[in-house]
C-alpha cells in the first residue's frame with residue numbers, strides 16, 4: 302500500500318488564461334518536487350496555458366468537468382479526448398457545485414468516469430452530504446450511495462481518487478472536524494473494499510472543504526485521508542505553496 306499524498310487545487314471559475322499561467326508559473330518556481338503530488342485544475346480556456354506553464358515540471362494538470370460522450374452535438378460541453386490532448390491527467394467529476402447548480406446526477410457522474418477512463422484520465426470523484434442530510438444522520442448513507450452509483454459496473458481501478466467534500470464545508474471557512482473526515486473516509490474505503498477488494502487500499506481518498514495551510518495537517522494525519530481538494534486557498538501562489546509545504550512535512 303503506497304498512497305502518494307495529493308494536493309489538488311480546484312480553481313473553479315477563476316482566472317483567465319493569462320492569470321492562470323502566471324499563477325501556475327509562480328507555483329512552479331516556488332515548489333521543489335518531492336513526495337507530494339500537486340495538481341492544478343484551472344477552467345477549460347486556461348488548460349493549454351497552464352499546461353505550457355508547467356511543462357517539464359512535476360506539477361500535473363486536471364480539468365473540472367467533462368462530458369460523457371467522446372464527441373457530438375452537445376453545445377458548450379468538453380469531451381475527454383480534448384482534455385487528454387491538452388495534457389490533463391486528472392479530471393474532477395461530480396463536484397457538489399455541478400450536482401447542485403447544474404443538476405448533475407449519479408448516473409451522469411458514472412458515465413463521466415467511464416469516459417475519463419476510456420481516455421486514460423484519472424477521475425477525482427466528489428461525494429458529500431449537505432447540511433440537512435448531515436443533521437438527519439445520513440452522511441454515511443449519502444456518500445456511500447454516491448460512491449456505489451458512480452462505480453456501478455466498473456472494474457477495480459487503483460487510479461481512482463475520491464474526494465469527500467461535505468457540502469456545508471465548501472467555501473464556508475468551516476471545515477469538517479478531522480475525526481469526522483477520517484470516519485467518513487474510512488467508511489468510503491470500506492465500501493470500496495466491498496466492491497473492489499484489495500484495490501480499495503490503493504485508492505486515494507481526499508478531504509475537501511475550507512482546507513487552508515493551518516488546518517491541512519489535521520486532515521493529512523488521518524490514516525484514511527490521502528490528500529486534499531482545495532478551492533479558495535489554491536487561488537494564490539503563497540497559500541497553495543504553503544499547502545504543499547505543510548503536506549510535505
Ligand code: PGA
Nearest residue numbers: 471472510511531532533
Ligand atoms: P474550498 O472549496 O476549499 O474553497 O472550501 C473546496 C472545493 O470545492 O473543492
